[in-house]
Every structure is written in C-alpha cells, then in structure tokens.
Amino acid sequence: MKSDRKEMAITIANDPTAYKLCTVCGAIVDKEAHTCPDCYAYRFDDNANAVTNAAMDLAIKEPTAVSHLDLAPEE
Numbered sequence: 001m002k003s004d005r006k007e008m009a010i011t012i013a014n015d016p017t018a019y020k021l022c023t024v025c026g027a028i029v030d031k032e033a034h035t036c037p038d039c040y041a042y043r044f045d046d047n048a049n050a051v052t053n054a055a056m057d058l059a060i061k062e063p064t065a066v067s068h069l070d071l072a073p074e075e
C-alpha cells in the first residue's frame with residue numbers, strides 16, 4: 001500500500017472543486033481530465049461533497065484495485 005494515500009486524500013478534501021469522481025470506477029481524477037486515467041470512462045460527478053466523501057474513503061480503506069499510478073515505473 002502506498003503510504004501517501006492519506007496525504008493525497010487530505011489534499012483532495014481540502015480542495016474538492018479541483019477534482020471530480022469517475023462515475024464508472026469511482027476514481028478521483030483532476031477536474032481538467034477528459035477521460036478517467038484508470039478506466040477510460042468519460043462520465044464524471046463533480047459534486048464537491050461527493051469528492052470529499054470519496055477522498056475520506058480513500059484515506060481509510062485498503063485499495064481494492066490496481067491504479068495507473070501503481071503501474072508507473074519506479075523513478
């Protein structure tokens with residue numbers, strides 16, 4: 001498990017309007033993204049409360065799917 005998930009969640013929760021939720025896989029993506037980087041869907045929920053709730057879930061839950069970040073080569 002990546003140790004920075006909680007930090008990411010806090011960053012997102014502090015500025016939820018900069019993000020949106022993928023309505024297909026639930027990923028939190030940058031508001032500027034046109035498609036989900038994880039599942040390539042293009043339907044999003046940009047409700048700030050929903051984004052904040054998803055960020056809080058991210059902070060406390062174990063990851064249940066492989067993220068595109070997990071597949072990135074180590075620097």
Ligand SMILES: [Zn+2]
Binds near residue numbers: 022023026037038041
């Ligand atoms: Zn998705």
